[in-house]
Amino acid sequence: xxxxxxxxxxxxxxxxxxxxxxxxxxxxxxxxxxxxxxxxxxxxxxxxxxxxxxxxxxxxxxxxxxxxxxxxxxxxxxxxxxxxxxxxxxxxxxxxxxxxxxxxxxxxxxxxxxxxxxxxxxxxxxxxxxxxxxxxxxxxxxxxxxxxxxxxxxxxxxxxxxxxxxxxxxxxxxxxxxxxxxxxxxxx
Numbered sequence: 748x749x750x751x752x753x754x755x756x757x758x759x760x761x762x763x764x765x766x767x768x769x770x771x772x773x774x775x776x777x778x779x780x781x782x783x784x785x786x787x788x789x790x791x792x793x794x795x796x797x798x799x800x801x802x803x804x805x806x807x808x809x810x811x812x813x814x815x816x817x818x819x820x821x822x823x824x825x826x827x828x829x830x831x832x833x834x835x836x837x838x839x840x841x842x843x844x845x846x847x848x849x850x851x852x853x854x855x856x857x858x859x860x861x862x863x864x865x866x867x868x869x870x871x872x873x874x875x876x877x878x879x880x881x882x883x884x885x886x887x888x889x890x891x892x893x894x895x896x897x898x899x900x901x902x903x904x905x906x907x908x909x910x911x912x913x914x915x916x917x918x919x920x921x922x923x924x925x926x927x928x929x930x931x932x933x934x935x
Contacts, residue, residue, distance in 0.1 A: 748934075749776045749777055750777045750828040751777070751778045751826065751827050751828050752777050752779045752780070752828065752829045753779075753782065753822065753827040754781040754782070754831040755783070755832055755847060755850065756783055756833050757783045757784065757792055757838075757841050758783070758792045759792075759793055759835055759836040759837055760792055760813065760833045760835040760837040761794065761795060761796070761797050761833055761834045761835030761864075761866075761919065762794035762796045762811055763796070763919040763922070764833035764864050764867075764919050765781075765792075765794055765833040766794070767919065767922050768926060769813075771922075772831070772930075777933070781814075781815050781816055782817045783815055783819055783837075784847060785819065786815055786819060787815070787819075787820075788815055788817050789814065789815065790814075790815050791815065792812070792813050792815065792837070793809075794810030794811050794835070795807050795808065795836065796810045797834075797835065797865075797918070797919075799904070799918075799920075804887065805918075824854065825853070825857075827854075827859070828859060828860070828933070829854070829859055829860040829862070830851070830862070832851070832861070832862070832863040832864070833864060833867055834863075834867045835866060837866075838868075838869040838870045839866065839869055842874075847870070848873060851870055851871065851876065854912075860912050860929060861912055861913050862914045862915075862926075863884075863913070864925055865884060865916070865918045865919070866885055866888055868882060868884030868888045868891070868915060869888055869891060871895075872892055872895035872897070873895075875896075877895045878896035879896060879898075880897050880911070880913060881898040881900050881908060882897055882898070882899070882908065882913060883900040883902050883906075883907065883908050883916055884899070884915060885917055886917065889901075900915070902917065903917075903921075904917050904918050905921050905924065906921055906924050907927075907928050909931075914928045914929045
């Protein structure tokens with residue numbers, strides 16, 4: 748059964764963590780509305796490609812332009828069955844937007860499926876929805892998860908974890924596990 752999914756993203760979102768779930772969820776028949784504060788349908792966000800090349804942290808390269816297909820100011824989270832939060836640098840500033848925080852909280856209070864990957868957990872921590880939950884994220888986000896009352900799941904970079912309505916993963920190498928677990932939640 749097709750679901751209506753909201754994706755909240757922004758400039759310098761991680762390229763794979765935005766493009767891959769967007770295209771995959773569309774390919775299996777879901778509707779995905781990708782939005783960014785202060786932008787409209789047809790506008791684009793810049794993406795960044797983060798890679799793991801043996802340095803102390805990920806490297807960053809310019810990615811593609813990702814076209815938004817819905818207008819942030821016209822979104823009502825009540826109209827959506829699920830939420831996807833890509834990683835990258837976008838969550839770092841998106842968490843400063845009160846309307847974004849309100850939207851994220853809606854999906855938790857309504858117990859709708861939520862998929863967050865990598866730095867997407869910064870948005871979850873800022874929304875205060877991690878109390879008592881076990882979740883994964885890029886390891887540099889572990890302190891934020893713990894400070895917000897969550898339990899950081901230190902799992903393999905290609906693994907994902909589900910806790911109730913929340914599916915999380917450390918980074919894009921986890922796409923097969925992360926998307927599989929999220930689609931399992933969507934099928935209920």
